[in-house]
Amino acid sequence: MVDLYVPTFGVGPYKVIGTRKPSPTAADRVTGKAMYAADFRLPGMLFARSLHCPHAHAKVLSMDTSAAEALPGVKLVMNYFNFPKVFIEPEIYHAGEEVAAVVAVDIDTADKALLLIKVEYEKLPWVGDMIEAQKPGAPMVLKDTKSNMRITTGGFFSELNAAGLWGKRVTQEIRGFGDVEVGFKESDVIVEVKDIRHAMTKGPAAHGLGLTTDYTRSEANKLVTFYTDSKGLYADRNKFAAILGTPIGKARLISPYASGLWGGVMLGVGNRRERSGPISAWASYTLGKPVWHHFNMHEEEVRSCYKCIQANIKIGFKSDGKMVAWEGYYLDESGNQDGSAEGSCERSTPMLAYNRHARHCKLTAGRVASNRLIVGDYVGYGTLHGQFCAEVAMDYAAEALKIDPVELRKINCMQKGGFDAHWNTALAECSAEGHRECLDAVSATTNWKTKWGGWDSIKGKTGVIRHGIGVAIKTHTGGGWAGTAMLCKMFPDGSFELVTSLGDSGQNRPQGELMAAAEVLGLPYERGTIMRGSTDHPYSIMLGGSTGTWNHGFATWEAAMNVRKQVLGLGAELFTPVPTDLNLLDMDQGGVFLKSDPTNKKTYTNVFARLASRVDANGKGTFENRAGSFEVAGYAYRRAPEGLIIPREKGAAIWELDLDTETGEITNLQCSTSDNMGRAVNPPVIENQQTQGAHHGGGWALWTDKTWDPTTGRDLTYNWIYEYPATHMDVAVKMHIVEIFGDKSNPWGATAASEGQPNPHGAAISNAIYNAAGIRMKQSPFTPWKILEALGKV
């Protein structure tokens, strides 16, 4: 039997880890019992609704709110002139931006009052997207700027050591290392691809149907409670507290069923002009009542996340396919704010994904402002966008080199021990690899070699319907190091409980933690429960990507181990002689037993009764037969192990499709996708992520286009009708779990597999279209009209 005092980092054998367990929240979610932030109704609750600007760029000159204020049931009308902290400034930067809010006794009254508000606008020149914004004479989006484009800074590395790591980092506008001019001179084949574009739209918005603030406590106890859907309650708590200047300790967040949502992201990293939180908070503060700022379907959709990238990429290779140099120029659309552009470019280049051979890399990254709402990068700082550009360019390169595109990636993909520039520190070492295994998995399943057929096979394809196949890899960041806490409890009936504020994201979402605790305690998974969803519970880091895998992994392991030690210690006292080494004991659902005699079990009722048979401070022995009222608890606060370089997400995808050359229609979509996530704690979680990643990544690449009206700048994709994630009936997804054990970033050897799931699919589809019909689709979405244009049919 494996000694569970020592993590085996995935090697096992395990009883629970690696088995297939259902989510503890699934039943509530699918039956409607789950209470999301918008489902809470509090005594005396008021309702806030927003007035949206019809213009893409304008200044609010004046506002007459008298009629709205006079409407029975209206409690408060908010705008820039009476709540400048909420509305920041009178200037409006995108159509649909909030210019006022009405707080009333119900939603209908608030909506009626909105219609009574009269706003005087000064219309200002506007520009609709990043392409238009770069043209000479384009209106300036941001104040006091002479260009809508700004190059952002990053790290340039030098002083390469013998191990292939760069030793010195300087912050400047050019990112990378080496000298690409030298690199291109050394190259036998140079490939250059210009004007690659990829956009994604992710709905719904960060706050599902809005959020509620409850600032109704007495003066003596100024607690403020926020009901918001968030996977990072503690990260958001600080931002929410800052809205009102509330001490952090007096701010509570409630979010019982959050999953991939980022409740406070708009308040900080997303968009400085986010107003839902401030409207709700200041209205509640002013009126002394709980206030729900309500979004409806259209408001959610217009506020949904959007981001576009435009890139030029030049890559140099030796004739054997080894990459020598990479030069890239990347622009990210930042909408109405002065955003950064770092993640979109770096992770898909020799700075991480292709770190094996290339020693020359020069990346220039900038942002372009436009009069659109860009909520945030989403999907890991824009790695989806950068990956699309890189993986499309790699297919061009494979063709120029006359190399199998799978093989080209295997020659150059991320190498353990290679440089990992994204940690922004010198000498940062890439801790893991796995692309090759993932490529092998999807290649075998799809019979890649035969179906792909070589570069010359494309010319031989005839007929109206043509089958194509394409490949791409993914590489993704995996979150940060900040610590996290877990409280584990066990009870006399052999059940256990975890208490945390863990969100529902990444490998170790709640069922993963329950499985980990069950493994340590030797108890059935089904005997466990998890309490979470509030800052009343122990601290948890925001779960970006698979951050929780390594942070929660060790916290849960240690908390459960604390319980295990205590229970074994209590149980030991029931044996004669009392074992001096707890490693001689084990526990399962039947009780505590000697490993040498598993048949002689001491039930937990008897074990926990020992808690009541103690000698008190006066030396008097006592025993109370009320074991049922006891619990054994263990608490742990852990960070990922010191010095650990957190592994990246690694995977590959191959897409197959049929392309109708007369209609541009793409059908028979099939996706084979793979991930190396170390040990899959709960395989269905990985499979679910893979499926969703294929559906979303495929839908963005094929169909979804955030569209604005060229005459008004308004978002025309204001409805879910215009979101096109693929469904199970649209795409057949074959999932592959590629396990490589031994990673020490998690007690079970689990590594990252989460946020980057959609990343490879757009490029793989683009490459499959080329394989089918010989047309390069380097600007998504690949709609029928774009395909027909490329085919010369339109």
Add this chain to the structure above:
Amino acid sequence: MKEFIHRNAKTVAEAVAILGEYKGQAAVIAGGTDILSVIKSDLIAGFPQALVNIKTIPGLDYIKEEGDILKIGTLTTLADIASNATVKGSYPALGQAAFRVAAATLRSMGTIGGNLCQRTRCWYYRYPDEMGGRYNCFRKGGTLCYAPSGDNRYHAVVGGQVCFAIVPADTALALSALNATIVTNKRSISIDNFYIVLGTALAPDEIVTEIQVPKPKAGTKQYFYKQAFRRTIDWALVEVGSAITIEGGVVTSSRISLGGVAPMPFLATGASDVIKGKAITEALAVTAGEAAISTMIPLSMNKYKLQISKTLVKRAILA
């Protein structure tokens, strides 16, 4: 959601009376999959003041063949039509069209009457009032259609004139091909006249009660194909429904109808003229496809619809 009066009708006459009472400011609700969306978006100022629920009228949910006429009650769900053996056997184009409407849940709620009478999905017409104010387009009584100067990728390429919104009813294509008749409380209307540029020809106090489809002659081949982004739910980019009768090796009659290209089902009479009296060949079908689009004039962003239209017409003929 705005306030409205909800009235349950027990008979068609009562429903019509309520509609008349509100003088065009009331709407019919059956499955509700479209009208509730209209209300939530506050699409038309003040409309509707009342909803007339016709689900409470008994006897409007049926599929039956009487003589050579298929009769479908207006409350029959799209799911029932798609799975009906008679429909699938003798009117397969209609069955396939019903199956391609939206997704399974919506087909279980949505009715054939509602599918035919739903409002267009033009994104200017449907723009929600709360997001900065509705577009007061021509269809809503304004003076301008916003599509020609705006983003018109999904709009009409023929028959637009003053409004370039397209008819969204998949079943209308099949019914057009099958030369159906729409029966209301007042009259019987040929499917060819049921749609006008700005919607349906129904009067404010007129309700569709039944759809009648003549049984196709022996030797008639039917075809339906809907090209949409996804095959699971989306509205058509372009779709085709056809019924082509071949006797003695030559086409004796045909009705080929295109959707997604006009405010109403676009009957490709040019294509029918090309194939009439002739044996079908690939070349003939290509020529017919070209004829089908000969009167189409694309807007700035929807030229692709012509290519798809002529292809689908060709395939319908060759099917």
